[in-house]
Amino acid sequence: MDAIHPQTTALIRKLESIAPLALEEKAALLRLPLRLKTTAADQDILREGDVPSECCLVVEGFACRYNVTAQGKRQILSFHISGDIPDLQSLHLKVMDHSLGTLIPSKLAFIQHDDLHSLMHSHPRLGDLFWRDTLIDAAVFRQWMVGIGRRSAYSRIAHLLCELLVKLRAVELVEDHVVNLPVTQAELGDALGLSTVHVNRVLQDLRGAGLISLHGKTLRVLDWDRLKTAGEFDPAYLHLRKRDAL
Amino acid sequence: MDAIHPQTTALIRKLESIAPLALEEKAALLRLPLRLKTTAADQDILREGDVPSECCLVVEGFACRYNVTAQGKRQILSFHISGDIPDLQSLHLKVMDHSLGTLIPSKLAFIQHDDLHSLMHSHPRLGDLFWRDTLIDAAVFRQWMVGIGRRSAYSRIAHLLCELLVKLRAVELVEDHVVNLPVTQAELGDALGLSTVHVNRVLQDLRGAGLISLHGKTLRVLDWDRLKTAGEFDPAYLHLRKRDAL
DNA sequence: CGCTAAATTGAGGTAGTTCAACCAAAGTGG
DNA sequence: CCACTTTGGTTGAACTACCTCAATTTAGCG
Incomplete structure (x- = not known):
């Protein structure tokens, strides 16, 4: 397998926790061009209102999505670990309606929207899998709502x-x-x-x-x-x- | 336009509130085979644990998704109106992790998963649009979390x-x-x-x-x-x- | 008109908050 | 390697937003 970007293995491992991957699909994932970045703790990756043109893969570390109220109260919306792409929704929702930041020093890998789109075009099953991933995201939101609202x-x-x-x-x-x-x-x-x-x-x-x-x-x-x-x-x-x- | 199922206009109207539709796409939507149903108020359409093989389009009425705690407390997760497909996520998440029910007497139209899959196969832009719809769903969940948690x-x-x-x-x-x-x-x-x-x-x-x-x-x-x-x-x-x- | 579901009111309770102080661990610079 | 600083954890006390229970009124409907 022609692994150009070994950081992608975090992504592969995560996707495989959700559904099996074919060899060719893994290979295609590994061929994704990445822009790597190392960040400190408590750094914003994206802010509400931003219009990103790439997605952020958490290779290592801990990230969270959050919103801040007018009264300055923060609600964390989700936690993200190795293999997650917390802003996958930006593929289809242009403007960020929340922020994304690190909680501890982390390694990130950015993937161009265009590259993801063409990957999904050539590998429709991967497209479905990414969709599925965002749906699981939503399922977790629902569960959190139950907790916050009723537990x-x-x-x-x-x-x-x-x-x-x-x-x-x-x-x-x-x-x-x-x-x-x-x-x-x-x-x-x-x-x-x-x-x-x-x-x-x-x-x-x-x-x-x-x-x-x-x-x-x-x-x-x-x-x-x-x-x-x-x-x-x-x-x-x-x-x-x-x-x-x- | 060969409108076989005029109930689909509710869906078209809703999708157009999100993104523009091509004529051919509208036509394809109108060709979707539907199973119609009229329900009373407070009827469950799907329960947690169900494994549906079709999606539910709300033609008219008011529906909601909800979860019930072990202590019998209910958390409503979302409200749904004309044009919504509240269980679109069932296309990729087999087992329902929440329930879906009507709040008032409603008209529903059920669409086979298979039909939706082939529609999206022949019209990829509609596939993206459905994905986008589930992403907006998730955005609303996030906003509700902020409200419940911090407002x-x-x-x-x-x-x-x-x-x-x-x-x-x-x-x-x-x-x-x-x-x-x-x-x-x-x-x-x-x-x-x-x-x-x-x-x-x-x-x-x-x-x-x-x-x-x-x-x-x-x-x-x-x-x-x-x-x-x-x-x-x-x-x-x-x-x-x-x-x-x- | 009678029946039922929904809205409203009152009173008392509690799970959570806020504020403010203090302590402990973990860096950090000299 | 230690004093210094910072960040995070812990505690106490006072407060309050919201809950529960239970009764009453109002509204919708066959």
């Missing part, structure tokens, strides 16, 4: 931790039930519609109940079953290829 | 009313600033993550402030500018073709 803080946090664990596991960044969780409590709060203070207290509850342990950035899930129950977590909405037997 | 009840309700007005206007179901709003306060609450009682009180506030009047199902926007301000409403996220000069 207690305790349940919400448990749910998010479950989701992160499963997503990281799907791209093999997890060994056993231990994750590197590079997200501050303030960021968790912004994602869940909670204050930092309350996130802190609920995390203590989760620890007190023996569901997790949290030292520095290391999250260890001590009781996966009870954490799933607490968060009412059912991974079906992630539409992964192999239902993870966690 | 006050007052602001949230104002925002939702703005959104409904603009969406109805885009498919020409609104004259001036008066809408038929066939949604109960309980349903508004389920959409916004609020209790019925609180929705009621905030609606009174909005009336007291002279922003709206609400008699029965008739919503009249008395002060569009102040309602927009109250809801921090910017229609950009709806990605409509013509930015409505409301």
